[in-house]
Amino acid sequence: MKAARFHVEAALVRAVSAVVGLLPMAAVRTCGHGLGRVMFWVDSFHRRIALENLAHAFPSRGPAERRALAKAMFAHFGGLLFELLKFGRLSREEIGRLIEVEGFERVVNAHKQGRGVFYFTGHFGYWEMQAIAHPFHAPTIAVLARPLDNPLLHNLLERLRTMTGNRVVYRQGALRRVLRELSANNGVAILIDQHLHTSEAVYVDYFGRPAATTSALAALALRTGAVVMPVFALPLPGGRYRFIYEHPVEPPPADAADPVVEYTQRCTDVLEMYVRRHPELWLWMHRRWREREPALAGDELRLDEDLNDEAGLKTRGHEDA
Numbered sequence: 001m002k003a004a005r006f007h008v009e010a011a012l013v014r015a016v017s018a019v020v021g022l023l024p025m026a027a028v029r030t031c032g033h034g035l036g037r038v039m040f041w042v043d044s045f046h047r048r049i050a051l052e053n054l055a056h057a058f059p060s061r062g063p064a065e066r067r068a069l070a071k072a073m074f075a076h077f078g079g080l081l082f083e084l085l086k087f088g089r090l091s092r093e094e095i096g097r098l099i100e101v102e103g104f105e106r107v108v109n110a111h112k113q114g115r116g117v118f119y120f121t122g123h124f125g126y127w128e129m130q131a132i133a134h135p136f137h138a139p140t141i142a143v144l145a146r147p148l149d150n151p152l153l154h155n156l157l158e159r160l161r162t163m164t165g166n167r168v169v170y171r172q173g174a175l176r177r178v179l180r181e182l183s184a185n186n187g188v189a190i191l192i193d194q195h196l197h198t199s200e201a202v203y204v205d206y207f208g209r210p211a212a213t214t215s216a217l218a219a220l221a222l223r224t225g226a227v228v229m230p231v232f233a234l235p236l237p238g239g240r241y242r243f244i245y246e247h248p249v250e251p252p253p254a255d256a257a258d259p260v261v262e263y264t265q266r267c268t269d270v271l272e273m274y275v276r277r278h279p280e281l282w283l284w285m286h287r288r289w290r291e292r293e294p295a296l297a298g299d300e301l302r303l304d305e306d307l308n309d310e311a312g313l314k315t316r317g318h319e320d321a
Helices: 002-020 025-042 044-057 063-087 092-098 104-112 127-136 151-162 175-183 216-224 259-277 302-311
Strands: 099-102 117-121 141-145 167-170 187-191 202-206 209-213 227-236 240-245
Touching: 002 063, 002 151, 025 044, 025 063, 044 063, 063 127, 092 099, 092 127, 099 127, 104 117, 104 227, 104 240, 117 127, 117 216, 117 259, 127 141, 127 151, 127 187, 127 227, 127 240, 141 175, 151 167, 167 175, 175 187, 175 216, 202 259, 209 259, 216 227, 216 259, 227 259
Parallel strands: 099 240, 117 187, 117 227, 141 167, 141 187
Antiparallel strands: 202 209, 227 240
16 A cells, blocks of 8 residues: 555656646746645644644734744745756756855855865755755755655655755765765755754754754764854745855854753754744744654664764753753
């Protein structure tokens, strides 16, 4: 049954990809928004999670406004799906006409330091497109990711992620590859806004609530001296995009009580600032805030544990930050 479902899902995605390939990007975005609005009404489970999260994050906004935000968020992610499939069918020249870049000089200055660059963001805006287009104006990057459950869709997404020369690094056993990328002064892209199950998560404030967050970014940046740069991709009219490279996040002082927690909080604060500006572009349907859980068995997300073990920056005992 699972194999049959995987083939049906892949067939649907291929069909959508064929259709969007015939449309201009502005029309693709409009169609995707339409699908997202339909899913707002169909997917009651994720609609409820989104509304609960928005109620906690924006208590001063009324129910109608929060509901409108949730609907706009569903529309955005419908558009993201369609536009990503369209992106995979565009030439370098066609993609170049759709984007504008802000803060490129920060990328140049970061690589001049010679210690590699961590580019971080969240499930916000058009993060996949920004990574794909990054090699058009900067060195290629390694993208940290998790495999999809559906191997057919996994292969499709990997082709999209690598179509411009980037490399995908899957978290299990990723430590050596990440260190090699940084030692070669390359960039490594990482998302920091998913709930983390392992004991190596650190709890930092996100919209006024403790959120279990990866400590890998801070631990390895502190170990290697890599620049830590926030990146964000916003929509522009006409199916276009603005890719923003923000000022690097400064590391905490040497005498910080817990440098890993403080550095993680500083990065999370930048992400929250952008989400507050554009709340409809963040994945509110994700269960970001949960009760504290014991670590999962097995090797899931072992990157975080390996990084902290290697760097000597264990975070146990500091989870109440």
